[in-house]
Amino acid sequence: SKMTVKAVKMPCTAPNVYTKVPDGGWGWTVAFAFFFVEALTYGIIKSFGVFFNDLMESFDETNSRISWIISICVFVQTFTAPLSTVLSNRFGHRFVVMAGGVLISTGMVTASFARTVVDMYVTIGIISGLGYCLSFLPTVTILSQYFDKRRSLVTAVASTGECFAVFSFAPAITALKEQIGWRYSLLSVGVLQLSIVICGSLLRPIVIKEQEEVKAQPPEEPTETKYMLENEQTRTSIESIDSGVEITTSPSNVPGKTKAEPKSEEPKEHVQILVENNSTPPEPKTKLLDFSVMRDYSFICYAFFGLFATLGFFAPSLYIIPLSLSLGIGKDHSAYILSAMAIAEVFGRISAGWVLNKKPIRKIYIELICVVLLSVALFAFPFASEFWGLMTCSIFFGFMLGTVAGTHIPLLAEDDVVGIAKMSSAAGVYVFIQSLAGLAGPPLAGVLVDTTQNYSSAFYSCAAGMVLGAVFLALVRPCKAGLCQRQQQRAEESAAEVLPDLPDDFIEMDIGKAENSGKGCDGV
Numbered sequence: 388s389k390m391t392v393k394a395v396k397m398p399c400t401a402p403n404v405y406t407k408v409p410d411g412g413w414g415w416t417v418a419f420a421f422f423f424v425e426a427l428t429y430g431i432i433k434s435f436g437v438f439f440n441d442l443m444e445s446f447d448e449t450n451s452r453i454s455w456i457i458s459i460c461v462f463v464q465t466f467t468a469p470l471s472t473v474l475s476n477r478f479g480h481r482f483v484v485m486a487g488g489v490l491i492s493t494g495m496v497t498a499s500f501a502r503t504v505v506d507m508y509v510t511i512g513i514i515s516g517l518g519y520c521l522s523f524l525p526t527v528t529i530l531s532q533y534f535d536k537r538r539s540l541v542t543a544v545a546s547t548g549e550c551f552a553v554f555s556f557a558p559a560i561t562a563l564k565e566q567i568g569w570r571y572s573l574l575s576v577g578v579l580q581l582s583i584v585i586c587g588s589l590l591r592p593i594v595i596k597e598q599e600e601v602k603a604q605p606p607e608e609p610t611e612t613k614y615m616l617e618n619e620q621t622r623t624s625i626e627s628i629d630s631g632v633e634i635t636t637s638p639s640n641v642p643g644k645t646k647a648e649p650k651s652e653e654p655k656e657h658v659q660i661l662v663e664n665n666s667t668p669p670e671p672k673t674k675l676l677d678f679s680v681m682r683d684y685s686f687i688c689y690a691f692f693g694l695f696a697t698l699g700f701f702a703p704s705l706y707i708i709p710l711s712l713s714l715g716i717g718k719d720h721s722a723y724i725l726s727a728m729a730i731a732e733v734f735g736r737i738s739a740g741w742v743l744n745k746k747p748i749r750k751i752y753i754e755l756i757c758v759v760l761l762s763v764a765l766f767a768f769p770f771a772s773e774f775w776g777l778m779t780c781s782i783f784f785g786f787m788l789g790t791v792a793g794t795h796i797p798l799l800a801e802d803d804v805v806g807i808a809k810m811s812s813a814a815g816v817y818v819f820i821q822s823l824a825g826l827a828g829p830p831l832a833g834v835l836v837d838t839t840q841n842y843s844s845a846f847y848s849c850a851a852g853m854v855l856g857a858v859f860l861a862l863v864r865p866c867k868a869g870l871c872q873r874q875q876q877r878a879e880e881s882a883a884e885v886l887p888d889l890p891d892d893f894i895e896m897d898i899g900k901a902e903n904s905g906k907g908c909d910g911v
Contacts, residue, residue: 430552735789
């Protein structure tokens with residue numbers, strides 16, 4: 388009760404204390420904050436394609452060199468993910484996200500004054516990239532801690548912020564450029580991103596104290612006292628103290644029924660009494676970063692899935708406008724294609740969240756189906772030759788991208804991968820491994836475009852990476868099942884080694900004592 392009063396007095400600073408995952412409460416506010424963080428991080432990154440042609444003309448650079456701006460940004464964002472995990476565990480999610488918002492805004496505002504493409508590498512690539520990491524990952528991590536049964540659906544709906552951002556930002560920035568130029572437009576985006584600081588201030592910490600709450604309940608003491616009184620009444624007629632505890636605390640403990648279950652309750656009752664009598668154990672020291680997940684084969688396969696799938700996440704949104712312009716489609720219609728892709732992604736995220744929220748369902752298999760269909764969508768782009776064909780491919784790609792992009796990080800919390808207990812560290816390591824693809828993806832597509840003079844080659848490279856990702860994703864569940872079987876085998880072998888140490892007549896002797904005590908009680 389003291390904790391509850393304290394939380395009421397300091398609603399913005401005190402942590403929320405629950406006995407179990409709330410599946411709501413302040414979590415709805417965190418979901419609201421995550422919606423805007425998504426919009427102002429990944430939404431801006433995916434909308435950056437509207438600046439591509441302006442930067443190429445202003446700096447007189449090639450596709451591949453301009454692509455390095457977003458490539459370095461995505462690389463820094465993902466490569467520094469372990470740093471984000473360490474800082475969040477040390478200083479809290481709120482402070483880290485607010486600091487990230489300041490870095491993002493600083494980088495974007497400074498980039499509006501850049502004179503060379505190298506200046507953009509430093510400002511947007513490094514400074515804003517680090518800010519994106521510090522803002523996004525802690526937000527999605529703490530959101531997963533507030534929800535359990537609704538986690539997939541809430542995360543999917545909240546992550547639609549980036550889709551609404553692309554839908555609104557792409558036409559808005561295009562219109563703004565016509566009025567004030569690309570530099571002032573980029574400056575305006577940087578000022579807008581400063582609102583991430585407000586979103587970070589809403590990330591209230593959550594504390595789950597399930598065991599402590601159970602131990603503090605008053606009804607437990609009378610139960611223990613009852614056990615002690617029963618033991619006193621039967622101690623004189625039972626020679627073994629252990630047998631006395633077993634028999635007197637058994638539901639069948641009445642005269643004449645002492646043979647019913649003489650040993651079946653022993654492990655359970657001994658554990659219960661030890662827990663009740665012990666004082667509250669000291670809380671284990673939290674690891675700033677737990678690399679033990681790297682010993683889990685299922686996580687390794689999932690990390691390789693993220694590595695190759697990332698090749699197909701960013702390049703299409705960057706190259707869809709240049710591809711449409713190369714086909715003779717106007718600038719306004721090109722912006723509409725990107726907006727349509729964003730709207731389709733909204734429906735994809737919500738649909739994936741709704742499906743994955745159903746129980747019982749093997750979520751890893753649903754994700755695999757979505758990745759395969761996403762590969763098909765990427766292969767379809769080169770076959771589009773006019774506006775409506777490109778629009779159809781973009782809508783299909785956007786929907787399938789939403790099903791994967793909105794769920795691949797929260798899926799780490801599922802038992803098929805690592806589980807909620809290791810979600811924070813696993814997310815840091817997972818996104819860190821993604822950084823290699825984030826660095827290589829856009830420039831690789833840019834080199835292919837410069838070499839072939841055809842934007843279709845960029846989509847082929849993305850599709851190839853997505854297919855490899857699907858292969859590794861298909862191996863996650865078999866690896867997890869094999870690991871569980873090996874752990875069960877080791878447990879059985881350990882039990883088999885312990886059992887022979889007991890005397891052969893141990894159980895028979897104890898049952899004999901129980902029978903004698905039962906006869907003594909009948910005689911009384």
